[in-house]
Structure formats: C-alpha cells, structure tokens
Amino acid sequence: MAGKHLVLFGAGMTGRGQVAQLAFEDGWQLTFVDKNSALVQALRTAGKYTVHLLSEQPRDVLIDRFAIYHTSETERIAQAVNQADLVVTSVLEPNLPDVGRQLAGALTFRFLNQNYSPLNIIAAENMNNSSSRLKSYVLGNLDRAWHDSLEEMIGFPDSMIARVVPVAVDPLHIYAEAFSEWTADLNAVKGTPPLLNGLEWITNQTARLQRKLYIHNTGHAVCGYLGWLKGYTYIHEAAQDPEIMARISAAISESGKAVSMEHGFTLMGIEAYEENLKERLVISALPDDIRRVIRQPIRKLGKEERFLGPLILCEKYNLPRSGLCYGIAAALNCRMPGDIQFERMAESVDRWGPIGALAELVDFQPDEISAKEIFKAYHSFNGTR
Numbered sequence: 001m002a003g004k005h006l007v008l009f010g011a012g013m014t015g016r017g018q019v020a021q022l023a024f025e026d027g028w029q030l031t032f033v034d035k036n037s038a039l040v041q042a043l044r045t046a047g048k049y050t051v052h053l054l055s056e057q058p059r060d061v062l063i064d065r066f067a068i069y070h071t072s073e074t075e076r077i078a079q080a081v082n083q084a085d086l087v088v089t090s091v092l093e094p095n096l097p098d099v100g101r102q103l104a105g106a107l108t109f110r111f112l113n114q115n116y117s118p119l120n121i122i123a124a125e126n127m128n129n130s131s132s133r134l135k136s137y138v139l140g141n142l143d144r145a146w147h148d149s150l151e152e153m154i155g156f157p158d159s160m161i162a163r164v165v166p167v168a169v170d171p172l173h174i175y176a177e178a179f180s181e182w183t184a185d186l187n188a189v190k191g192t193p194p195l196l197n198g199l200e201w202i203t204n205q206t207a208r209l210q211r212k213l214y215i216h217n218t219g220h221a222v223c224g225y226l227g228w229l230k231g232y233t234y235i236h237e238a239a240q241d242p243e244i245m246a247r248i249s250a251a252i253s254e255s256g257k258a259v260s261m262e263h264g265f266t267l268m269g270i271e272a273y274e275e276n277l278k279e280r281l282v283i284s285a286l287p288d289d290i291r292r293v294i295r296q297p298i299r300k301l302g303k304e305e306r307f308l309g310p311l312i313l314c315e316k317y318n319l320p321r322s323g324l325c326y327g328i329a330a331a332l333n334c335r336m337p338g339d340i341q342f343e344r345m346a347e348s349v350d351r352w353g354p355i356g357a358l359a360e361l362v363d364f365q366p367d368e369i370s371a372k373e374i375f376k377a378y379h380s381f382n383g384t385r
Contacts, residue, residue: 004027004028004029004085005028005029005031005080005083005084005085005086006019006020006023006028006029006030006031006084006085006086006087006088006196007031007033007077007080007081007084007086007087007088008020008023008030008031008032008033008087008088008089008090009033009034009087009088009089009090009091009099009102009103010032010033010034010089010090010091010092010095010099011032011033011034011036011039011040011043011068012034012090012091012092013165013166013167013168013174013176014090014124014126014161014163014165015032015088015090015091015124016032016049016051016063016174017051017163017165017174017176018090018124018161018163018165018176018180018182019088019090019124019161019182020032020063020066021051021053021061021063021176022180022182022196022197022198022199023196024061024063024065024066025061025197026196026197026198028086028196029065029066030063030065030066030067031066031067031068031069031080031084032066032067032068032069033068033069033070033071033077033080033102034068034069034070034071035070035071035095035098037070039171040068040069040070042171042172043066043068043171043172044068046172047064048062048063048064048172049062049063049171049172049173049174050062050063050172050173050174051063051174051175051176052173052174052175052176053176053177053178054175054176054177054178054283054285054286055177055178055179058178059178067080071098071102074102074105074106077102077106078105078106078109078110079109080106081103081106081107081109081110081119082106082109082110082113082115084119085119085194086119086120086122086194086196087103087119087120087121087122088121088122088123088124089121089122089123089124089125089130089134090124090125090161091125092125092126093125093126093127093130093133093296093299096123096125096130096133096134096137097137099134099137100134100136100137100138100140100141101137101141103121103134103137103138104138104139104140104141104142105141107138107142107146107150107154108142108143108146111146111149116149116152116153117153117191118153118154118155118190118191118192119153119154119155119190119191120154120155120156120157120184120189120190120191120193120194121134121135121138121154121155121156122156122157122159122184123156123158123159124159124161124182125159125161126161126217127299128158128209128213128304128305129158130158130159131156131157131158131159131184131185131188132156132158134156135156138150152190153190153191154190155188155189155190155191156188157184157185157186157187157188157189157201157205158184158185158188158205158209159182159183159184159185159205160181160182160183160184160205160208160209160212160213161181161182161183162179162180162181162182162212162216163176163177163179163180163181164176164177164179164280164286164288165177166286166287166288166289166292167289167292175285175286176286177280177283177286179276179280180198181212181216182198182199182200183199183200183201183202183205183208183209184199184200184201184202184205185201185202185203185205186201186202186203186205187203187205189201204263206263207259207262207263207264207265210259210262210263210309211259211263211265211270211273213305213306213309214255214256214258214259214306214309214310214313215252215255215256215259215270215273215274215277216273216277217305217306218251218252218255218306218307218310218324218327219248219251219252219274219277219278219281220235220281220293220306221293221294221300221306221307221327221331222244222247222248222251222252222323222326222327222330223235223238223239223244223248223281223293224238224290224293224294225294225297225327225330225331225333225334226238226244226247226327226330227239227241227244227290228290228294228334228336229330229333229334229381230244232290233289233290234287234288234289234290235281235286235288235289235290235293236281236282236283236284236286236287236288238290239278239281239282240282245278245281245282247323247326247327248278248281249274249278249323250322250323250326251323251324251326251327252274252277252323253274253323254310254314254319254320254321254322254323254324255310255313255314255324256270256271256273256274257270257314257319258310258313258314258316258317258319259310259313261313261317261319262313262316262317291336294331294334294336295339295341296341297331297334297341297342297345298341298344298345298361298362299341300331301328301331301332301345301358301361301362301364302362303362303363303364307324307327307328307331308328308358308362308364310324311324311325311328311366311370314370315366315367315369315370321369321370321373322373322377325370325373325374325377326373326377328354328358328374328377329354329374329377329378329380329381330377330381332345332349332354332357332358332374332378333378333381344361345357345361348360348361353375353378354374354375354378355371355374355375358374
C-alpha cells in the first residue's frame with residue numbers, strides 16, 4: 001500500500017485501541033514496535049486482535065493485517081521507518097527517551113539510503129509538547145552530520161489525543177469508548193500532511209490541546225484523586241458518587257470558562273464538551289483503573305498540566321477557582337506506597353505544607369486567593385488518606 005505505511009511505537013492501549021484502529025479502518029499498513037516480549041509474541045502468534053468500541057451502537061473492529069517487532073529488532077525497525085509515511089508513538093512519557101534513541105538509529109538508516117522524502121513523527125502522548133520533546137531526544141542521539149537533514153525533512157507536529165482505553169485483561173481483546181479526538185499541528189508538518197481518517201490537522205493546536213487537557217484530563221484527574229481517597233477502584237465507580245461528580249463539574253466548569261476566555265471557544269461549545277465528558281465517565285463497561293489515572297502526580301501538577309494550567313488561566317482572568325483548588329488539594333493528599341512520585345510528594349508536603357510543596361515540586365506560587373483555597377481544601381481532607 002504505497003503511501004499508506006504507519007509505524008507505531010507502542011502496542012499498548014491507546015496505540016492499538018485508538019491510533020491503530022483508526023489507521024487500519026482507513027486502509028493503512030501497520031507496523032507495531034514494542035518492548036514487551038510477551039505482548040509481541042502474543043500478537044505475532046495470533047496475527048489479529050479485536051477492538052470493541054462501546055457506545056449506544058457498539059461495534060467490533062478486527063485488526064488482522066500488521067507486522068510487529070520487538071525493540072531489539074533494530075534492523076527490521078529501521079527498514080520499516082525507511083518505508084514509513086507516518087510514524088506515531090504511544091509509549092507514555094518515561095519511555096520517550098528510549099524511542100528517541102531508536103528513532104535516531106532508524107532515521108540514520110533512512111538518510112544513508114538517501115531517502116529524503118518528508119516524514120512526520122507524532123508523539124501521541126498524554127502530555128504537552130510531546131512531539132517537540134521527542135525531537136529533542138532524537139537530536140540528542142543523532143550524529144550531527146544528519147541534523148540538517150532532520151530539520152529539513154522530518155516533522156515533529158505536536159499532538160493531542162483523547163479516548164478512554166482501559167488496560168485489557170486479554171491483550172487480544174481491547175475495549176474502548178467509541179469517542180475519539182486526535183489532532184496534530186499543521187504548522188509543524190513537513191511536506192504534505194498525511195491523511196488519516198480520525199486525525200485532524202489544525203492550525204490552533206494550543207487551543208485544542210488546552211481544551212482537552214484542561215477539561216477532559218482535569219475531570220479525569222479530579223475523579224481519580226477523589227476516588228482514590230474514598231477507596232474506589234475504578235473511575236466509573238467514583239464518577240457515580242454524587243459528591244465526586246459535583247466536584248468534577250465544579251472544576252471543569254471553572255476550567256471551561258478560562259479556556260473559553262483564553263482561546264475564544266463559545267461557552268455553549270465548552271459546556272457541551274463538559275457534558276460529553278461527564279456522560280462518558282460513568283460508563284461501567286469501561287472499568288478504567290484509578291491507579292492508571294493518578295500515576296505520576298508531580299508531572300500532573302505541572303504548570304502546563306491539568307490542574308495548574310487552568311488555575312493559572314483563572315488567576316489571569318480573575319475567575320472563580322475553588323473547584324480546581326479542591327482537586328489540587330486532593331492530589332496533594334493522596335498517598336500510594338511504593339510509588340516514587342507519590343513518596344516524594346508526600347515528603348515535600350509533610351515538610352513544607354501544600355503551598356510550599358507546590359513551590360518545591362513544580363516551581364509554582366499560587367496567588368493569594370488560590371493559596372487560601374488550596375490550603376483550606378487541603379486541611380479539609382484530614383483523616384481521609
């Protein structure tokens with residue numbers, strides 16, 4: 001299939017349950033790369049897997065045309081990247097440096113074969129500026145002799161992706177919501193943007209990213225941290241708790257108003273986006289583990305992330321922000337034994353208090369109103385850990 005070859009680093013839930021499902025149904029040839037030997041072997045042996053899309057009209061997508069390589073198969077991976085028309089990663093942030101090293105080798109092979117056709121590499125990760133970050137890792141591992149070739153011919157469009165795909169019990173049967181949102185920055189494309197049904201090329205990537213991150217991710221995070229504190233296991237269980245849903249609604253309403261003022265989205269459109277999220281959170285057929293949602297709490301408290309990002313906008317426009325502050329306080333109260341980030345956060349909070357911990361951990365100093373709200377909310381959780 002000339003012009004239709006996608007190499008996907010990461011054969012996990014979002015990779016196979018969203019990116020690959022969209023590409024497969026659009027006629028793309030798929031090549032997976034993953035470091036999980038057991039998963040690679042299972043998929044290679046079966047030669048197929050199913051994505052069960054859940055909605056009012058559920059349907060199954062049987063994906064049965066793909067190649068899959070383990071990360072140790074560097075020559076085959078390099079050959080696949082050499083033939084690729086689009087490369088996507090879905091590996092989680094901590095794994096991006098390893099992918100950057102792998103891509104540097106594969107792109108060197110591509111350049112040595114005098115393949116200077118434009119190629120775009122999208123990091124479809126749940127984070128800000130993921131493709132730009134990936135580019136820095138690639139450059140750090142690429143011989144300087146090829147830097148000019150990369151700058152000229154390889155694009156790294158930043159991306160935003162959203163779909164709930166819980167961890168599968170059976171790797172050959174993935175359950176996912178039918179809702180899908182995936183955008184990438186048209187301004188960063190090299191050559192002609194590759195057309196893939198379900199991938200939207202846009203010029204206002206920051207606006208769309210913040211709408212998703214500050215509403216979708218904020219709502220999930222509030223649900224997750226409050227659910228953890230109340231002893232729930234799954235997101236849908238927590239979302240069905242009226243008190244937690246009220247807290248979710250308050251936080252994303254504040255975020256939504258801030259995003260609307262910052263980027264010009266209509267309030268009607270923002271409210272519809274919020275309602276869509278709340279309807280999806282309670283779906284019991286998608287048992288999304290709260291542990292997955294609340295992991296990496298320090299990263300999720302970053303200044304461009306799901307809590308402080310919208311809070312900073314609320315401060316900028318002098319908007320109410322008590323719901324967001326409550327969510328931040330909930331995150332600071334959570335403890336998960338054995339998790340390095342949670343342990344570091346706990347040590348900082350115990351030593352400096354909630355406001356001092358934000359300064360130490362993520363270099364953020366809330367304004368007077370936010371500080372009072374966070375402090376008050378933090379101490380309202382006494383005895384809930």
